[in-house]
Amino acid sequence: MDVLNMKDPAFLKDLDDKQLSGVAEDIRGFLIDKLSVTGGHLGPNLGVVELTLVLHQLYNSPKDKFLFDVGHQSYVHKILTGRAGQFDTLRQHKGLCGFPKRSESIHDAWETGHSSTSLSGAMGMTLARDLKGTDEHIIPIIGDGALTGGMALEALNHIGHEQRDMTVILNDNEMSIAPNVGALHNMLGRMRTAGKYQKAKDDLEMLIKKVPAFGGRLAASAERVKDSLKYLLVSGMFFEELGFTYLGPVDGHDIADLKSNIRYAKKTKGPIIIHVVTKKGKGYAPAENDAKGTWHGLGPYKIESGEVVKKPGPPSYSGVFAETMKTMARNDKRIVAVTPAMPNGSGLDKFALEFPERMFDVGIAEQHATTMSAGLATQGMKPVLAIYSTFLQRGYDQLVHDVCRQNLNVVFAIDRAGLVGADGETHQGVFDISYMRHLPNIKLMAPKDENEFQHMLYTAVQYDDGPIAVRYPRGGGLGVTMDETLHSLPIGKWETETEGKDAAILAFGTMIPVARQAAELLAKKGIKAEVVNARSLKPLDGDKLEALADKQIPILTLEEHALLGGFGSSILEYFHENAYHSVVVERMGIPDWYIEHGGVPDLLEEIGLTAENAARTVQNMVPIKQQRA
Numbered sequence: 010m011d012v013l014n015m016k017d018p019a020f021l022k023d024l025d026d027k028q029l030s031g032v033a034e035d036i037r038g039f040l041i042d043k044l045s046v047t048g049g050h051l052g053p054n055l056g057v058v059e060l061t062l063v064l065h066q067l068y069n070s071p072k073d074k075f076l077f078d079v080g081h082q083s084y085v086h087k088i089l090t091g092r093a094g095q096f097d098t099l100r101q102h103k104g105l106c107g108f109p110k111r112s113e114s115i116h117d118a119w120e121t122g123h124s125s126t127s128l129s130g131a132m133g134m135t136l137a138r139d140l141k142g143t144d145e146h147i148i149p150i151i152g153d154g155a156l157t158g159g160m161a162l163e164a165l166n167h168i169g170h171e172q173r174d175m176t177v178i179l180n181d182n183e184m185s186i187a188p189n190v191g192a193l194h195n196m197l198g199r200m201r202t203a204g205k206y207q208k209a210k211d212d213l214e215m216l217i218k219k220v221p222a223f224g225g226r227l228a229a230s231a232e233r234v235k236d237s238l239k240y241l242l243v244s245g246m247f248f249e250e251l252g253f254t255y256l257g258p259v260d261g262h263d264i265a266d267l268k269s270n271i272r273y274a275k276k277t278k279g280p281i282i283i284h285v286v287t288k289k290g291k292g293y294a295p296a297e298n299d300a301k302g303t304w305h306g307l308g309p310y311k312i313e314s315g316e317v318v319k320k321p322g323p324p325s326y327s328g329v330f331a332e333t334m335k336t337m338a339r340n341d342k343r344i345v346a347v348t349p350a351m352p353n354g355s356g357l358d359k360f361a362l363e364f365p366e367r368m369f370d371v372g373i374a375e376q377h378a379t380t381m382s383a384g385l386a387t388q389g390m391k392p393v394l395a396i397y398s399t400f401l402q403r404g405y406d407q408l409v410h411d412v413c414r415q416n417l418n419v420v421f422a423i424d425r426a427g428l429v430g431a432d433g434e435t436h437q438g439v440f441d442i443s444y445m446r447h448l449p450n451i452k453l454m455a456p457k458d459e460n461e462f463q464h465m466l467y468t469a470v471q472y473d474d475g476p477i478a479v480r481y482p483r484g485g486g487l488g489v490t491m492d493e494t495l496h497s498l499p500i501g502k503w504e505t506e507t508e509g510k511d512a513a514i515l516a517f518g519t520m521i522p523v524a525r526q527a528a529e530l531l532a533k534k535g536i537k538a539e540v541v542n543a544r545s546l547k548p549l550d551g552d553k554l555e556a557l558a559d560k561q562i563p564i565l566t567l568e569e570h571a572l573l574g575g576f577g578s579s580i581l582e583y584f585h586e587n588a589y590h591s592v593v594v595e596r597m598g599i600p601d602w603y604i605e606h607g608g609v610p611d612l613l614e615e616i617g618l619t620a621e622n623a624a625r626t627v628q629n630m631v632p633i634k635q636q637r638a
């Protein structure tokens with residue numbers, strides 16, 4: 010069937026299982042073809058083809074609500090709801106979003122990107138349904154990785170308590186991005202191998218009914234037998250004990266098995282959880298045999314060989330992070346690395362090859378990762394928490410309450426700080442300066458390139474007076490020469506790259522090249538603009554700021570971060586608090602809206618965070634006569 014003709018999922022209602030299998034094959038071929046060009050989350054989506062087809066056949070979206078947890082596995086859903094034709098623009102500027110997007114389709118009931126929100130969203134929708142007296146089905150689809158997120162467990166607790174009708178689909182493929190971790194993962198493994206609990210329970214009931222009744226005695230003991238059967242058959246009937254009817258394990262690629270269990274769930278009252286076992290990457294050997302997680306989310310690849318197309322370029326910040334961590338850990342036994350389910354993305358998978366006993370992947374558990382790091386620090390260890398800027402948002406109170414307030418020596422390696430591009434709104438790392446700099450005790454730095462990064466990381470690990478964070482971008486550095494030996498940098502001291510008598514541009518991280526280019530453009534107009542590497546975001550370099558204020562020259566701040574509460578705001582605050590009321594400051598950064606998906610250069614252009622705009626802004630701040638001087 011031509012995937013491009015799938016405009017409304019209703020077409021599935023008339024198909025038999027064989028035809029559905031045919032559609033599954035067409036969709037798999039489409040995904041493999043399209044994503045070989047655009048990149049994207051191929052593995053997760055190949056794993057949910059049959060599941061998504063059966064869900065759309067047996068339920069009635071958009072009346073019935075699907076909530077895809079994390080949402081990276083919603084491509085099949087998007088194909089079935091009329092968006093196949095947009096896949097050439099997947100995750101590109103103004104193109105198809107890689108996650109559910111309510112503005113894209115009425116079938117996208119819930120927007121995701123961060124993990125473990127689907128069950129809470131579903132509970133809210135369920136309460137609303139019951140209060141309104143409507144009868145739609147609410148179906149969250151959550152992966153085994155997302156289930157390790159604290160929010161998911163909070164929601165399970167409440168859903169089981171409320172006992173309202175909801176069908177949770179647990180998509181268990183034994184993988185998070187990397188192989189899944191944790192006791193829940195181990196329990197699911199036992200459930201997978203224990204075999205069909207539901208069938209055994211029904212068989213037992215049938216058997217008991219055949220035995221000549223000894224009145225209530227047998228029936229009562231039968232209940233006890235049945236309950237002990239549960240523990241016998243499937244270790245830790247975790248879900249049943251939480252008030253769910255547990256169905257499974259169900260073969261997530263067997264359409265008939267899926268349908269019979271979902272039909273059973275549809276007529277069963279109260280919360281149901283269907284434990285669906287799938288294979289990530291199903292149907293495409295390189296992805297199906299991926300033990301590491303490479304095919305979870307990737308760039309373009311060659312279909313025939315499965316070779317991922319590597320873009321040449323300077324070392325990635327994550328790569329420099331891994332190497333620097335190894336160098337430091339060899340001489341510093343205090344160092345312990347922590348990641349909340351991002352070993353590959355953070356580079357800690359490489360660190361773990363040399364120091365397996367000093368790297369802890371805690372699952373999708375940023376709150377736990379942050380406070381566990383605090384616990385490590387109380388005992389004299391030097392925890393380095395590698396965490397994406399956007400995901401540290403999940404550990405905010407732990408940062409405030411457990412780390413900063415106790416002034417503990419935790420190092421935050423904040424990766425993906427700034428615009429990340431293809432993952433869009435939910436993943437842009439553009440709020441961390443705002444949510445960190447106002448916290449007492451924390452120090453916050455950002456390197457201008459990968460060489461300064463290694464020294465900054467070393468500085469942070471050597472620092473023993475409380476929490477300290479280094480924020481750095483996704484992707485490669487500038488291709489600068491890397492020093493052989495590590496040295497400390499002065500915290501709270503900026504670096505003046507070029508002097509200037511007419512104006513000053515204060516920038517850090519990825520905005521340094523922009524500031525340099527702007528200064529070159531200004532020089533052509535006779536304006537000498539100073540470029541300052543404001544690499545210490547907290548504390549600021551007060552001496553430098555006062556020297557600039559005394560020069561009475563206009564100042565432009567540049568940041569790939571939210572303007573509100575960001576670096577520029579801190580400069581305004583500084584001049585105000587120190588009674589420098591005549592200094593002229595303009596700020597450029599991320600405006601007060603969520604930045605969608607797209608290539609980072611396109612996004613920077615769209616919001617005007619460019620060298621040309623920076624030069625124009627400075628030029629407008631310098632008196633004309635000075636420009637002629």
Ligand SMILES: Cc1ncc(C[n+]2csc(CCOP(=O)(O)OP(=O)(O)O)c2C)c(N)n1
Nearest residue numbers: 053122123124152153154155184185186350
């Ligand atoms: C709060 C949060 N932390 C980390 C991530 C990064 N992340 C995206 S998908 C994923 C693994 C999800 O595993 P699972 O739910 O099992 O889905 P699968 O990819 O296996 O289908 C992780 C860790 C995220 N999206 N949100």
Ligand SMILES: CC(=O)[C@@H](O)[C@H](O)COP(=O)(O)O
Nearest residue numbers: 079081122306354425432483
């Ligand atoms: C869906 C999700 O949250 C992750 O897969 C994320 O897309 C990884 O981001 P990086 O590609 O920057 O590691």
Ligand SMILES: [Mg+2]
Nearest residue numbers: 152153154184
């Ligand atoms: Mg999984």
